[in-house]
Amino acid sequence: MSVGERRWLELGVRSSGDAEHASLLAEGLLGLGGRAVEERLGWLVTDVPMPRDPDAWLRGARELLAHASGLDALEIVTRDVPEEDWAEVWKRGLAPRRITPRLTVTPSWRHVEAGPDELVLTVDPGMAFGTAEHGTTRGCLRLLDGTVTRGAHVLDVGAGSGILSIAAALMGAAKVVAVEGDELAIEVISENVRLNGVDDVVTCEPSWADVALLASLGPVDGVVANIESLTLMKLLPGFHAALAPRGWLILSGILDVEWAPVRDAAEGVGFRTEALDEDGEWRSARFARST
Numbered sequence: 001m002s003v004g005e006r007r008w009l010e011l012g013v014r015s016s017g018d019a020e021h022a023s024l025l026a027e028g029l030l031g032l033g034g035r036a037v038e039e040r041l042g043w044l045v046t047d048v049p050m051p052r053d054p055d056a057w058l059r060g061a062r063e064l065l066a067h068a069s070g071l072d073a074l075e076i077v078t079r080d081v082p083e084e085d086w087a088e089v090w091k092r093g094l095a096p097r098r099i100t101p102r103l104t105v106t107p108s109w110r111h112v113e114a115g116p117d118e119l120v121l122t123v124d125p126g127m128a129f130g131t132a133e134h135g136t137t138r139g140c141l142r143l144l145d146g147t148v149t150r151g152a153h154v155l156d157v158g159a160g161s162g163i164l165s166i167a168a169a170l171m172g173a174a175k176v177v178a179v180e181g182d183e184l185a186i187e188v189i190s191e192n193v194r195l196n197g198v199d200d201v202v203t204c205e206p207s208w209a210d211v212a213l214l215a216s217l218g219p220v221d222g223v224v225a226n227i228e229s230l231t232l233m234k235l236l237p238g239f240h241a242a243l244a245p246r247g248w249l250i251l252s253g254i255l256d257v258e259w260a261p262v263r264d265a266a267e268g269v270g271f272r273t274e275a276l277d278e279d280g281e282w283r284s285a286r287f288a289r290s291t
Helices: 019-031 054-069 083-093 135-144 163-170 183-195 211-217 229-242 256-268
Strands: 007-014 038-040 043-049 075-082 103-106 119-122 153-157 175-179 202-205 220-226 243-255 271-279 282-289
Touching (some): 135 243, 153 211, 163 183
């Protein structure tokens, strides 16, 4: 079958669940073989190679997504898409995006000319989160810019595509450790790190983060973590243990209704709130280690 004749199945799913359920659904879509996950007006959408038996595959997909998210009431829609259309949809959806006055994120197929004081971060869609198309990623990038100092050592916890690790490296960090337990995401991180020429700065710790692991990776000057809020709160003692005195912590993946409990939990383990970024319903925040 030629490229033009090959077909893909576009799969959209939505539920009445919260942000944590949405994150689990997105992980489930990637587990089904999705190329990447896009948010479209409340739907999570991905594309997979057309199955030989779409009906049977869809029944299995529904079971997997329900199990992954813990939700039974899922709305699922599908349509078949020619390969050429599939590729163009992703390219149209990922144009260069200026995040801060000096930082632009772009896919590799779009050339961006950088000025003398500007940074261009190249990241392509893959089986991992993080292309600056989500408010949590943008919030972290805005907070990182102006926080990362030259020569800093940084941990990126739940690194996904590696976009935050790469940003920290471009902003002057001397050492960045991307902590990520998903094998597919680790491959994406490696490719994006190579694409941006920061192989000598960013290394990957292929593990799922827990308090003990984070403590063992310190002391570092800063930690950034863009993951669901319940996990953030569980890891707060590990973030604190990993940081040097007066170190900084950037957290995201927090809905507006979750912000107060996350803030209170962070302050309860020895952090001081310094800055809050708001992007739609999402909140990202910078804290300082105060004790």
